[in-house]
Amino acid sequence: MTNSSFLIQNITDSGSQLVSIYSNLSVEAKLGILVPLLLAMISASHTLYKNYRERQKKLRSLFNLTWKNSTSIGKEEVLGNRPFNEYYFLRPEDEKVWNCLDNEKSVLIVGPPLAGKTRMIYESLIKSKKHDLIIPRSTDIEIESFILPRQMKFWKPKLMFIDDLHRFVEQQNFEYLFEVCRKNKINLIATCRSEVEYNKTKKRMLDKNLDLETGIFDQIIEVNEISEQQGKEIAENVDRHWNEIRFNKTVGSIFMPLAEMDRRFKECTSEEKSVLKAVKKLYICGVYNEDQIFQLDKIQKVSENEGIKKEKYQWEELIEKLCEKEFTKIKEKDIDRIWAEEAYLEDIVELNHSGLSVFEELLSIFAETPDELFKIGNRAYEIGSVKLQKASYMKVAIKAYREALKIRTVEQFPIKYAMTQNNIGNAHSTLAEVEEKALSYKKAIEAFQKALKITTVKEFPMDYAMTQNNIGNAYSTLAEVEEKALNCKKAIEAFQKALKITTVKEFPMDYAMTQNNIGNAYSTLAEVEEKALNCKKAIEAYREALKIFTENSYPEYNKIVAGNIEELTNFCKMNEIKL
Structure with missing residues (x-):
């Protein structure tokens, strides 16, 4: 008899003996065995159901739609409350979107309000190649508790739709979702307003080491204006009287x-x-x-x-x-x-005053409600990032955040406290671009360091890495105006701490960007001490960055890092430094 046959025979014999013993037990003894087993099974089932309910609740807080066939998507699921007419005006841009979807490329559609960006996506989704579609909610993301719903039809190409990207990037930790998409090979289709909102979105993403033009989307399609003649043709097709339309060269203005x-x-x-x-x-x-x-x-x-x-x-x-x-x-x-x-x-709705005065008014009204103050601060920061009145808006943002901290104390609301301190640091860093550079960067570093008391490497590794990067950038720029050697060394130290989390395997984009920052810091340090050693360290860091920023994958970043190497090489030649 083989070992396996012997084992099976033993198990069979043991099972027979157990059945024999059980059948000879009294009714009370049998119940004594069955009841605890039944109760254990009920308890386990309850726990499983409770965990399932909690997971579903969490998913509903993160996503409006989870993995649905794109060709059977409902118009409300994409268009929301927007008015809908069965007539659709086809444009050359539509074919470009279809091609991107059919070739599984990520695409961003840019245009002014009422340009028909979201409707264009809806039409493309129901007519192009089938995808498994997921739609995230525009809400703050807690990285440690974030979950992605399971995709049952794993063989289908995955697609995430983000409407109004300019609003999405206002949320805390929005960048994490792009990392999730990269790791899970989920393509993106998104809309974004043009001009100021697009520039704001681009800067906001660059602040998070994301380049929407080269690193996130394969193609950016701009929705062009339509002529008055085209507008009249559309109006005739949908039975709208032209004299009742306030036409602004967009499709939406005909329907709205x-x-x-x-x-x-x-x-x-x-x-x-x-x-x-x-x-x-x-x-x-x-x-x-x-x-x-x-x-x-x-x-x-x-x-x-x-x-x-x-x-x-x-x-x-x-x-x-x-x-x-x-x-x-x-x-x-x-x-x-x-x-x-x-x-x-x-x-339509006109105000007697606008701009900064509206922010000042609401700062006064919501002086004792931290959540509203935080939102006001965020919006002021976003506007100030792209508007000419940068200093004024940054000061409003800082004021709003500091008022919020009077209630969001570190003892009662540690996570929100850290988040607010980090935002204060970002606002001071942006303010430093236009006034009081040294003082503003010092205040930024102070705020970031206060945030680090909560966002430790053990409890919140991603927030820790982001904040260390912020500190490194602040010290690097501060080195341009004072204590060059000391501030460069502090910058390098902060960047290296960030690299403990943003490893090349887990976060290649962040890793490469941080290596480039380290290279810049060593290059600046080489201007004042140990030229040869620091130049070599800078070159090493730049080369590490180029392992990710290849010419094919990230041509723009490749060009920047290669330019840094060329500039440093020329510096070494001028100073007769051998690399």
Whole structure:
């Protein structure tokens, strides 16, 4: 008999003996065995179900849609509350999008508001090659607890749709989702507003070592304006009278009743106008939830600043009137969740003042509510990153964050405290670009170091690495104006700490960017001490970066790093340094 046959025979005999013993037990003894087993099974089933419910709840907080066949997608799932007409105006850009999807390329569609970017994606999804589609929510990401839903149809190409990328990049740790896509080979299709919003998005992503033009999207397609003749043809096809249309060279302006809404706004009562103005102020300062959902209590607070005070039932009546006039919608029959069309807020609702004065007003109104102050600070930072009034907006952001810290103390809200300190550091670093460079960078470093007291390498490794990179960048730039050697060494130390987390295997893009930063720091250090040694260390770091930033994969970054090497080589030749 073989060993395996002997083992099987023994197991069979043992099983027979157990059955024999069990059948000879009394009823009470049998129950004594069965009941605990049954209770254990019930407990295990309950635990499994509870874990399943918690996982599903977490997924719903992160995604609006999880792995659905792209060709059977519902229009509401992509277009949301946008008006829909069965007629669709085909443009040359449509074919480009289809080609990208069919060839499994990531694509970004850029254009002004009402250009039809999202509708173009919807039409492409239902007509092109089948993908498994996932749609993330525009919300903050907690890296340590983030989960990606399982894809059951693993053989199908994966695609993630991000609508309004310019809003998505305002969320905390947004960059992590791009890393998830890279690791899981998920292609991207996204929309983004053009001009200022696009530039803001590009800078925001570059701050996170992401280049949307070369590292994230394979193709960027700009939606062109349409001519008046084309507009009239579309209007005729959808039975719209041209004289009722406020045409602005976009497809959406034909379908959106801007002229009619302008007339309705002018006919609104003074109270209705004040409420809509309050919503617009909240919109400008970023005080709303995802999908442009405004909370009634926030609208009330801003409206009360204009002298409008009402009972709750009166507020409900007022909001319902605005819903009847189609300026707002009550989401899911919840009066505290009010949706407003951004096209009407931007083009129809007019304020007596705008810009920085709106931010100052809301800073005063929400002086004791840290979540709103944090949102105001974020929006001021985003605007200041691309607007000419950089210093003014950065100071508003810093003020908002510091006010929030009066309530978001390190003892009571350690995570939010660290997040706010990190944002203060970023705002001071940006302020340093236009005024008080040394002082601003020192304040930035101080804020980053306070954040590190919470975001330790053990508890929050990714946040730790990001903050160390921020510190390194601040010291590198500070070295340009004072204590060059000391600040370069501190920069290198911070970058090397970041590399303990952003390894070449796990985070190649971040690894390469940090190596380039180390190379820059050593190059600057070589200007004042140990020229030969520091030049060699700089070259080593640059070469490490080029292992990732190859000419084929990242041509723009390859060019930058190669340029750094060439510049350093010339420096060595001038100083007769042998490499």
